[in-house]
Amino acid sequence: MLIPGRQYKLAFVQSILAFTQVINAATHYRLDYPDLSLILALVRGGSLARAARLLHVDVSTVFRSVRRLEAALGQPLFEKSRAGYLPTSLAQALAEQAERAEQALEAARVGVEQGGQVVSGTVRLTCTDAVLQALLLPALARFMPAYPALTLELSTSNDFANLSRRDADIALRLTLAPPEHLVGRNLGHVVYRVCAGDAYLRSTSLRDLASMTWIAPDDFLPDHPTVAWRRQHLPGVVPAYRCNSMLSVTELVRAGLGVAALPDFLIDGNHGLTPIGEPLAGHDTALWLLTRPDCRALRSVVTLFDELGRTLRRS
Structure with missing residues (x-):
């Protein structure tokens, strides 16, 4: 049975073995965690100075370490430019592996602190x-x-x-x-109610829903409960605005562009939206x-x- 922390370290080791074995076979150089940490710091920092600060070492140490690692691998990891150190595709892939290793080690530390009961x-x-x-x-x-x-x-x-x-x-x-x-x-x-924004309410009459400017989901949501209700109760209405999400519909209503049937969780506590009718009977979800x-x-x-x-x- 693995003691707390070792199971997470094992996961970290396994996460990088598959990738490093390919490189090791070709170069006979075995990558270790400090190598990955170096690459990740330079990818995140984009310059020798920022990478040095992340690693808590001096700039010359980072420079020499990168040169040594590139020589060992037999190929460049970064390209120098005015923007800083730009990672090659190999460096980017290694940095992704380093992030996974970093997460696994953090999970191991938390696991030790919490007696191995951590959820990761x-x-x-x-x-x-x-x-x-x-x-x-x-x-x-x-x-x-x-x-x-x-x-x-x-x-x-x-x-x-x-x-x-x-x-x-x-x-x-x-x-x-x-x-x-x-x-x-x-x-x-979840129930739906027709709502309007404050600005729209000040500019129109509430006497006839069919005469109002409507905002509705587009054809991406053809079976949406609000679409079915409008086709049944307001068959002659052609929406002036169509959106591919209910969040976008809500924002247009809040902006005062018209009315729409919205779910209750987008209405409750949402300032600037006023229900103008009862819940749509038979069209809840x-x-x-x-x-x-x-x-x-x-x-x-x-x-x-x-x-x-x-x-x-x-x-």
């Missing part, structure tokens, strides 16, 4: 930009500081293909019928937290999944 790794999460801005970011700010060794990769998308293609591990989606091949939790209902069945064996994914489930649950 990278989790890929996808959601719409509206959910990211209004729901996910406040949630992450509440619990992520407790997981310093956990890395998140966030992407915004409107479809389920990310999980199906294994491009993501967790998804937050607005739907009433999540795909059956995914597992997850229903975090609660639900917020689902989803993952792939195979991800339930990953501690990092399960931890994030559980935290999001607790933090985002709606009444």
Whole structure:
């Protein structure tokens, strides 16, 4: 059984072995962690002086170390220019490996401090930009500081293909019928209401919704609940503005350009938006937290999944 910290060091060693073995076979030079640290510092700093400050050494030491390493590898790692030291493709690739090693070592330190109970790794999460801005970011700010060794990769998308293609591990989606091949939790209902910005309210009458200037999702979201409602109740309305995200629709409404049906989580506490009607009956949806069945064996994914489930649950 590996003692606390060694399992993370093992992960770091394994992360660089595959890449360095190719180079070692050709050059007979064995890269070590100080070499990677040197490359990473120069890539981040862009100059000998800044790299020296990052490494807490003098400039001449960095210069000699780079010259020695390039001679050992038999090829240049950086190109000098007026902009500083520009990394070659090899140096860039090595710097990426160095960052992974750096993260693994940090996870090892945290693991030792916390008795080996640290949650580490990278989790890929996808959601719409509206959910990211209004729901996910406040949630992450509440619990992520407790997981310093956990890395998140966030992407915004409107479809389920990310999980199906294994491009993501967790998804937050607005739907009433999540795909059956995914597992997850229903975090609660989301309702929609027609809203207007303060400036638009001052310039128009509220007597007839059909005569107002409408802002709506474009054809990228053809089955959106607000689109279905408008086609049913206001079939003659042609939106003056179309956007490919509900967050963009919200910003146009706030700017006073017209009205739109918006989800409640974008309205609550959002200054400058005023509901002008009751919730759209029969056109609500639900917020689902989803993952792939195979991800339930990953501690990092399960931890994030559980935290999001607790933090985002709606009444």
